[in-house]
Amino acid sequence: MSVGPRREGSGNGSPKVDESRRNLLKAMAVGAGAAALTSVAAVDKEKFKKALRKVSIEDLLGVPADVEAGSTLEMRAKKKEKELKEWCRKEAEKICQERGDASEDCKLARQKCDLITVKATPAKKGVRYAMALDVNKCIGCRRCVYACVMENNQARNLGIEWIRVLELDRMEFQDLLGSEWYYGNEAPKKENVYVPIACMHCENPPCVMVCPVKATWKEPDGIVVVDYDVCIGCRYCATACPYGARRFNWAKPYVPVQELNPNMHILGNVPRQVHVMEKCTWCIQRTRDGGVPACVEACPVGARVFGDLNDPNSPIRRIAEEYGLFVLKPEAGTKPRFFYFFGPSRTPPREEAKSEGKEVKENA
Ligand code: SF4
Ligand code: SF4
Numbered sequence: 001m002s003v004g005p006r007r008e009g010s011g012n013g014s015p016k017v018d019e020s021r022r023n024l025l026k027a028m029a030v031g032a033g034a035a036a037l038t039s040v041a042a043v044d045k046e047k048f049k050k051a052l053r054k055v056s057i058e059d060l061l062g063v064p065a066d067v068e069a070g071s072t073l074e075m076r077a078k079k080k081e082k083e084l085k086e087w088c089r090k091e092a093e094k095i096c097q098e099r100g101d102a103s104e105d106c107k108l109a110r111q112k113c114d115l116i117t118v119k120a121t122p123a124k125k126g127v128r129y130a131m132a133l134d135v136n137k138c139i140g141c142r143r144c145v146y147a148c149v150m151e152n153n154q155a156r157n158l159g160i161e162w163i164r165v166l167e168l169d170r171m172e173f174q175d176l177l178g179s180e181w182y183y184g185n186e187a188p189k190k191e192n193v194y195v196p197i198a199c200m201h202c203e204n205p206p207c208v209m210v211c212p213v214k215a216t217w218k219e220p221d222g223i224v225v226v227d228y229d230v231c232i233g234c235r236y237c238a239t240a241c242p243y244g245a246r247r248f249n250w251a252k253p254y255v256p257v258q259e260l261n262p263n264m265h266i267l268g269n270v271p272r273q274v275h276v277m278e279k280c281t282w283c284i285q286r287t288r289d290g291g292v293p294a295c296v297e298a299c300p301v302g303a304r305v306f307g308d309l310n311d312p313n314s315p316i317r318r319i320a321e322e323y324g325l326f327v328l329k330p331e332a333g334t335k336p337r338f339f340y341f342f343g344p345s346r347t348p349p350r351e352e353a354k355s356e357g358k359e360v361k362e363n364a
Contacts, residue, residue, distance in 0.1 A: 072120075073120040073266055073267075074120045076120070076229070076266060077118040077119060077120040077265075077266040078118070080118045080266060080270060081116060081117060081118035081264075084116050084118065084264075084270070084271065085113055085114075085116050088109075088112065088113035088116060088257050088260065089110075089113045091109065091257040092106070092109035092110045092112075092113050092257055095109045095257070095258070096109070096110070105258050108258040109257045109258045112257055112258065112260045112262050113257065113262075115262035115263075116260070116262040116264065117262060117263060117264060118264045118265070118266055118270055119263075119264065119265050119266070119285060119288075120265070120266045120267075121265065121284075121285075121288040121289065122288075123219045123220040123221035123223070123288070124221060124288070125220075126310055127220075127221045127222075127308050127310060127311075128221060128222045128308060128309040128310045128337075129201070129221050129222045129223060129282055129287065129306070129307070129308060129309070129337070130201075130222065130306075130307065130308075130309045130316045130337045130338070130339065131201075131282065131293070131296070131304060131305065131306045131316070131337070131338050131339070132304070132305045132306075132316055132319050132320075132325055132338070132339040132340065132341050133195075133196055133303055133304055133305075133338070133339070133340050133341070134302075134303045134304075134305070134340075134341055134342070134343040135193060135194075135195060135340050135341070135342055136342050136343050136344065136345050137301045137302065137303035137343055138165075138193075138194040138195070138196060138301070138303040139187060139188040139194065139300075139301055139303075140165055140167060140187030140188050140192065140194030141187060141188075141300065142165050142187075143298045143299060143300060144163055144165075144196060144294075144295035144298055144299055144304065145161050145163045145164075145165060145196075145295075146298070147294040147295055147297065147298035148161070148162050148163050148198075148280070148293075148294055148295050149161060149162075150259065150261065150294070151261055151269065151283055151286075151293075151294035152261070152268065152269040152280075152281075152283070152294075153255050153260060153261055153264070153269045153270070153271050153272075154247075154253075154255075154278075155249065155253030155254055155255060155272070156254055156255055156256065156259075157251070157253065157254040158249060158250065158251060158253055158254075160247045160249070160253070160278070161247075162198050162199070162245075162247060162278070162279055162280040163196050163197070163198045163280065163295060164196065164197050164198070164244075165194050165195070165196045165197075166194065166195040166196070166197060167187070167189075167192050167194055168192060168193050168194070168195060169191065169192065169193075170190075170191050170192055170193050171191075195340070196295075197243055197244075197245070197328070198245055198279070198280040198295075198338065199224060199241075199243070199245040199246075199279045199280040199281075199338070200243050200245065200327075200328070200334065200336030200337065200338040201218075201222055201223060201224050201280075201282065201336070201337040201338060202218075202224070202334035202335055202336050202337065203218075203222075203334070203335035203336075203337065204333060204334050204335050205218055205224050205334065206240040206241065206242070206332075206334060207224070207237035207238075207240045207241045207246065208224065208237075209240070210236040210237060210239075210240045211236060211237055212232075212234060212236065213230055213231070213232055214230070215227050215230035215231040215232070215277075216231070216237055216277070219267075221288075222309075222337050223281055223282050223284055223287075224279075224281075225267040225268070225281055225284065226267070226276070226277055226278060226279065227267060228270070228272050228273060228276045228278070231276040231277050233248070233275035233276055233277065235248055235277065237277055238277065242329050242332040242334060243328065243329065243336075245279050245280065246277050246278070246279045247277070247278050247279060248275075248276075248277055248278075249272050249273070249274050249275060249276055249277075249278065250274075250275075251274060252273075252274045253271065253272050253273075253274070255271060263285050263286075264285055265281070265284045265285035265288070267281065267284060268281040268283070268284035268285050269281070269283075269284075269285055282306070283295075287306070292306050293306055305319050309337070316339075319339075319341055319343075320339075323341040323342060323343055324341060325339035325340070325341055326339060326340045326341065326342075327339060327340070328340065
């Protein structure tokens with residue numbers, strides 16, 4: 001949205017101000033007359049300055065004061081790394097005083113502080129990431145959820161989990177988003193299927209469009225990120241996301257330093273502050289270094305596939321060709337880059353038929 005006078009190129013280098021705007025300015029000048037102009041001229045600038053605050057370019061662009069103007073992501077990452085190391089060492093000393101220098105917790109905490117690295121690794125050229133989940137394979141064990149919490153330094157005190165695993169009735173596979181996502185430890189149950197959900201890293205992300213301060217955007221490799229130092233916590237993005245993928249830090253997040261993952265990315269798993277939004281980043285700290293997300297690595301049945309859509313030899317392309325890829329809520333027009341597919345069925349057809357109440361001849 002333009003807030004200044006609309007200007008059109010004049011061809012001779014001087015911008016041409018829109019005619020109606022010009023007329024308005026003219027009317028103001030004539031109508032208000034010399035008196036108004038005189039009164040403006042009479043204002044004591046110094047007194048005025050005391051009453052008002054000069055607006056900086058950062059204010060205009062919606063960047064908070066603590067994000068220094070002109071600082072690159074790399075510079076901010078290095079600064080963050082230094083701050084985190086200092087904070088971590090203070091926390092570690094508290095633990096060591098409490099439990100003794102020889103305690104495992106003390107040693108672990110000190111070790112973690114030395115290892116902290118905050119990267120700002122940019123997207124690789126020509127790469128377009130995607131993930132797919134085999135609905136026939138997932139056993140609902142939630143190991144992906146736990147691996148994600150640990151890998152991404154998610155608050156242990158707020159119940160923030162970037163992945164939800166929905167438990168659905170095998171026979172009534174419809175109301176996905178209204179379905180159950182907290183369940184006991186009995187999975188997998190024969191009568192259920194399990195559908196993990198997290199950020200879909202959409203091609204048309206509505207969360208990005210509504211952010212008033214440009215704190216969230218889609219990277220060239222397809223990862224939708226949040227800049228925690230810019231986020232003002234308005235939560236518009238959480239409302240806009242059709243998949244309920246965003247998580248808000250309602251209170252100060254707490255992660256014990258002994259459990260910190262020291263391999264961090266400034267737009268990913270760096271510890272968050274209170275009142276900022278977060279969500280899955282496909283483990284940007286791993287994937288941009290050539291690894292796979294923690295959920296993919298942790299899945300005991302290989303239900304998750306991650307890769308580069310632009311690479312014809314990537315596992316994700318093979319799955320697309322072999323089984324076809326499906327998206328959740330296509331009517332939202334978001335074009336998710338997290339897909340579902342139906343690999344070879346985990347349930348033998350006879351068992352499946354029995355669970356459906358069909359008659360099966362035992363000797364057949
Ligand atoms: S809460 Fe979401 S919409 Fe609001 S500033 Fe943060 S990222 Fe942007
Ligand atoms: S770890 Fe694998 S099998 Fe377990 S819930 Fe996650 S995707 Fe499903």
